[in-house]
Amino acid sequence: AATAPGKKITARLKRTLPVRGPQAPTLSELMRWYCLNTNTHGCRRIVVSRGRLRRLLWILLTLSAVGLILWQCAELLMNYYSASVSVTVQFQKLPFPAVTICNINPYKYSAMKEYLSELDKETKKALETFYGFSEGKSKVRRSLDEWNSTGSEFFQQIPLLKVEDFSRTVTDLYSGQKRKIEGSVFHKDSSIVNSGDSNDIIGFQLCDANNSSECALYTFSSGVNAIQEWYKLHYMNIMAQIPLETKEKLSYSADDLLLTCFFDGLSCDKRHFTRFHHPLHGNCYTFNSGESGTILSTSTGGSEYGLQVVLYIDEADYNPFLVTSTGAKIIVHDQNEYPFIEDIGTEIETAAATSIGMHFTRSRKLSKPYSDCTETGADIPVENLYNKSYSLQICLHSCFQKAMVDSCGCAQYAQPLPAGAEYCNYKKNPNWMYCYYRLHEKFVKEQLGCQQICKDACSFKEWALTTSIAQWPSTVSEDWMLRVLSWDKGQKLNKKLNKTDLANLMVFYKDLNERFISENPANTLVILLSNFGGQLGLWMSCSVVCVIEIVEVFFIDSLSIVMRRQWQKAKKWWNNRKRGSSGKAPQASDVERQSHDNPVCIDEDLPTFTTALRLPLPQDSPLPRTPPPNYSTLRLETAFTEQLPDTLELGQH
Numbered sequence: 069a070a071t072a073p074g075k076k077i078t079a080r081l082k083r084t085l086p087v088r089g090p091q092a093p094t095l096s097e098l099m100r101w102y103c104l105n106t107n108t109h110g111c112r113r114i115v116v117s118r119g120r121l122r123r124l125l126w127i128l129l130t131l132s133a134v135g136l137i138l139w140q141c142a143e144l145l146m147n148y149y150s151a152s153v154s155v156t157v158q159f160q161k162l163p164f165p166a167v168t169i170c171n172i173n174p175y176k177y178s179a180m181k182e183y184l185s186e187l188d189k190e191t192k193k194a195l196e197t198f199y200g201f202s203e204g205k206s207k208v209r210r211s212l213d214e215w216n217s218t219g220s221e222f223f224q225q226i227p228l229l230k231v232e233d234f235s236r237t238v239t240d241l242y243s244g245q246k247r248k249i250e251g252s253v254f255h256k257d258s259s260i261v262n263s264g265d266s267n268d269i270i271g272f273q274l275c276d277a278n279n280s281s282e283c284a285l286y287t288f289s290s291g292v293n294a295i296q297e298w299y300k301l302h303y304m305n306i307m308a309q310i311p312l313e314t315k316e317k318l319s320y321s322a323d324d325l326l327l328t329c330f331f332d333g334l335s336c337d338k339r340h341f342t343r344f345h346h347p348l349h350g351n352c353y354t355f356n357s358g359e360s361g362t363i364l365s366t367s368t369g370g371s372e373y374g375l376q377v378v379l380y381i382d383e384a385d386y387n388p389f390l391v392t393s394t395g396a397k398i399i400v401h402d403q404n405e406y407p408f409i410e411d412i413g414t415e416i417e418t419a420a421a422t423s424i425g426m427h428f429t430r431s432r433k434l435s436k437p438y439s440d441c442t443e444t445g446a447d448i449p450v451e452n453l454y455n456k457s458y459s460l461q462i463c464l465h466s467c468f469q470k471a472m473v474d475s476c477g478c479a480q481y482a483q484p485l486p487a488g489a490e491y492c493n494y495k496k497n498p499n500w501m502y503c504y505y506r507l508h509e510k511f512v513k514e515q516l517g518c519q520q521i522c523k524d525a526c527s528f529k530e531w532a533l534t535t536s537i538a539q540w541p542s543t544v545s546e547d548w549m550l551r552v553l554s555w556d557k558g559q560k561l562n563k564k565l566n567k568t569d570l571a572n573l574m575v576f577y578k579d580l581n582e583r584f585i586s587e588n589p590a591n592t593l594v595i596l597l598s599n600f601g602g603q604l605g606l607w608m609s610c611s612v613v614c615v616i617e618i619v620e621v622f623f624i625d626s627l628s629i630v631m632r633r634q635w636q637k638a639k640k641w642w643n644n645r646k647r648g649s650s651g652k653a654p655q656a657s658d659v660e661r662q663s664h665d666n667p668v669c670i671d672e673d674l675p676t677f678t679t680a681l682r683l684p685l686p687q688d689s690p691l692p693r694t695p696p697p698n699y700s701t702l703r704l705e706t707a708f709t710e711q712l713p714d715t716l717e718l719g720q721h
Contacts, residue, residue, distance in 0.1 A: 095629055095630075108609060144591075161366070163365045164364045166403045170346060171396055172391050172396060172397055173387060174349045174390075183310065188389065191389050194228050227273055228271075229272060230269070231270075231271055270290075277498040277502070296392070316345055319350030328553075329375075332373050340355055369576065371576045379416070393415070394418050411461065418568050422573050424573070425533070425534040425536075428530075428582050430584050435526050439587070442523045452466055459528070467518035471518070541567060550566075
């Protein structure tokens with residue numbers, strides 16, 4: 069029986085007792101309580117200051133301090149994700165890099181004639197038609213076949229055209245007919261070598277085999293470049309159909325290319341070279357490839373302690389339409405890297421001694437979040453087609469080859485084959501040239517997405533090269549040196565060597581200083597937190613506890629108030645709906661349930677005298693007053709009107 073009145077009193081206290089602190093019913097009351105109790109002095113001064121001007125000044129100062137804190141903290145965060153670069157130089161014994169050497173001419177022209185005879189005939193026909201060449205006027209190195217070829221297969225596949233004044237009127241160089249062309253026009257270069265008349269532009273037209281109206285004209289300001297590009301397209305089509313074993317026999321062997329070899333002052337031979345076949349450069353040979361499990365090193369710098377080789381170039385057996393320069397190409401690279409000799413190879417002149425001095429540098433970049441590099445390439449969604457360690461070039465070439473297979477149905481000849489794919493050729497893929505050029509155009513314009521997908525490697529090695537060239541052999545030593553080299557060549561060479569067929573190459577370390585460039589975080593987490601604390605203490609006299617308090621009040625408590633108000637509104641709406649459907653008038657108990665429950669009295673204990681004193685007075689009732697004393701009661705005669713008999717007797721006495 070005593071419990072029911074206690075619950076009623078508790079409920080009444082909950083409804084009427086004013087609430088302060090984190091349990092305040094409104095955001096304004098919560099913010100006022102926070103400003104009065106927080107350790108950040110600016111917020112407290114906003115509330116307790118008297119006068120609008122002083123309060124406004126404190127608001128401006130507090131907001132300025134908050135802005136400065138946000139700005140400084142943003143600077144600290146940006147500085148946290150930056151890196152400092154350190155360079156370390158060490159003097160030590162260095163591993164010698166792999167050196168890959170290729171002849172600029174990929175295949176012996178004498179061995180390739182049976183595959184290229186028809187193409188060469190039509191190329192000579194184009195030169196005769198456009199330039200008026202004849203065998204008597206042009207200096208040739210070998211006997212040429214008759215130029216009056218009757219075949220026109222290559223010109224029908226890719227017709228060579230002459231464009232007049234950048235107009236769309238072209239002249240077919242093979243048939244001599246003029247016609248209008250439709251489609252896009254792409255100018256491939258602006259070479260200083262021109263084809264006679266400056267207004268004459270040479271090019272070729274590629275059309276979609278499935279849609280003859282879909283064509284593109286590729287023009288060149290140089291007839292040399294136009295004919296070379298036209299020749300290379302047909303050349304790659306022919307080479308794609310020749311088996312790899314046959315192509316290796318058609319190219320140069322190690323005995324053909326290497327005449328002499330020295331490393332670190334000691335003699336070396338073809339056993340120190342590893343052959344690999346490059347689609348565009350034929351047989352190439354890598355010194356110190358590491359495939360045997362041993363990597364050579366050197367402990368002395370200088371040209372006498374590096375690699376020295378004499379190369380036999382054999383200029384007379386060059387393909388006149390495929391290459392226009394003589395010599396060799398080399399590239400210095402790590403044993404685990406693929407030699408992209410067509411991209412970054414260094415050309416070696418004939419009849420000259422080329423000295424290449426090296427500086428070795430190892431670089432190491434920080435990965436995310438400091439930079440957008442990859443450690444091993446495993447996170448790049450592009451298959452590595454080269455079976456070597458990841459690099460940006462490998463990723464780009466592999467990405468383009470994958471797009472080529474997906475779009476054109478075949479693989480481009482200059483790059484490795486993906487699994488299950490075949491190289492493009494006319495017989496199986498008549499549309500591949502048009503598809504290749506359009507795809508390559510998108511690749512250059514970064515529309516394939518390869519440049520966005522591929523990333524730099526975080527770790528890489530680099531050899532900075534310094535090249536110097538000297539005439540070799542000298543005039544006074546030319547005769548005997550060529551005789552000795554011819555003798556060393558033995559029965560493999562049936563003619564006297566010419567100095568334009570030879571190239572002398574030296575690759576060496578200029579010094580044994582290994583440079584290590586590394587990135588280190590500019591700030592650690594401890595320094596970042598210390599800087600944050602310094603900024604908070606400087607501008608807001610705030611600590612970590614103050615930050616936790618801000619999070620609690622401005623996020624947790626504020627959200628709780630908003631959610632509680634929404635819940636009360638929803639609860640009120642639901643009760644009104646229930647009463648409306650039942651037709652009952654609201655009862656006192658309903659009103660009590662609708663009123664706000666004071667969260668101060670969250671337990672079931674009976675209210676105490678102290679909590680009762682905190683109750684506010686009713687607004688309609690007057691303030692309680694103590695009534696003034698009735699002084700008339702102090703008078704005995706008025707208080708006792710009738711005197712008792714015994715008191716009368718006492719009074720008489």
